Amino acid sequence: NAGVTQTPKFRILKIGQSMTLQCTQDMNHNYMYWYRQDPGMGLKLIYYSVGAGITDKGEVPNGYNVSRSTTEDFPLRLELAAPSQTSVYFCASSYDLNLYTGGDADTQYFGPGTRLTVL
Amino acid sequence: GDSVTQMEGPVTLSEEAFLTINCTYTATGYPSLFWYVQYPGEGLQLLLKATKADDKGSNKGFEATYRKETTSFHLEKGSVQVSDSAVYFCALSDPHGYSTLTFGKGTMLLVSP
Numbered sequence: 001n002a003g004v005t006q007t008p009k010f011r012i013l014k015i016g017q018s019m020t021l022q023c024t025q026d027m028n029h030n031y032m033y034w035y036r037q038d039p040g041m042g043l044k045l046i047y048y049s050v051g052a053g054i055t056d057k058g059e060v061p062n063g064y065n066v067s068r069s070t071t072e073d074f075p076l077r078l079e080l081a082a083p084s085q086t087s088v089y090f091c092a093s094s095y096d097l098n099l100y101t102g103g104d105a106d107t108q109y110f111g112p113g114t115r116l117t118v119l
Numbered sequence: 120g121d122s123v124t125q126m127e128g129p130v131t132l133s134e135e136a137f138l139t140i141n142c143t144y145t146a147t148g149y150p151s152l153f154w155y156v157q158y159p160g161e162g163l164q165l166l167l168k169a170t171k172a173d174d175k176g177s178n179k180g181f182e183a184t185y186r187k188e189t190t191s192f193h194l195e196k197g198s199v200q201v202s203d204s205a206v207y208f209c210a211l212s213d214p215h216g217y218s219t220l221t222f223g224k225g226t227m228l229l230v231s232p
Binding site: 004031033040041042043044045048050058090092094104106107108109110111112113 | 123151153155161162163164165168170208212217218219220221222223224225
């Protein structure tokens with residue numbers, strides 16, 4: 001299993017440009033999440049999804065959009081990039097607690113991250 | 120809302136020293152508690168967790184006990200190694216919130232030989 005993969009690893013955007021951060025997991029997890037990590041600030045939840053076609057906002061959703069057309073993929077879209085979106089972005093996934101009761105049922109598995117700079 | 124507070128870093132120790140990183144939380148209900156570790160340039164990995172009061176999570180020599188009375192989940196290790204140098208995040212998971220995590224700000228640990 002590759003686990004959670006993210007592309008690209010690094011990206012520099014100009015103000016006003018758009019891009020999509022890709023996230024794929026091969027663990028058949030229903031739950032997927034996007035976080036951003038700012039220096040000294042921990043991780044903040046941007047959006048999450050509990051299954052294909054179902055998404056919801058987290059703590060800091062402004063300026064981002066998501067979609068979930070398959071169980072495996074959960075792309076994050078940045079429209080009109082701003083310097084405030086300079087951050088490291090992490091995708092994560094976990095099991096559906098209603099369907100799985102194993103010891104790691106509530107454990108999130110993280111991708112390696114995408115470092116985004118907006119200039 | 121839920122929140123997690125952990126001690127500021129960096130924490131600088133010599134090899135074989137005792138480690139404590141404090142973590143306290145505020146939450147409604149009975150969350151699960153986690154410690155995640157982030158090595159330089161990598162994503163987060165689960166280090167240990169506890170799902171109910173008085174549970175002790177342990178892994179790789181690290182331990183933390185879920186203390187409901189003090190709303191704490193302090194991370195300890197008896198003898199740190201250089202390879203333990205990383206950023207450690209305390210987090211809680213709302214059992215009714217699709218396992219979404221609320222993180223502390225992270226504590227950097229630097230261990231010197």
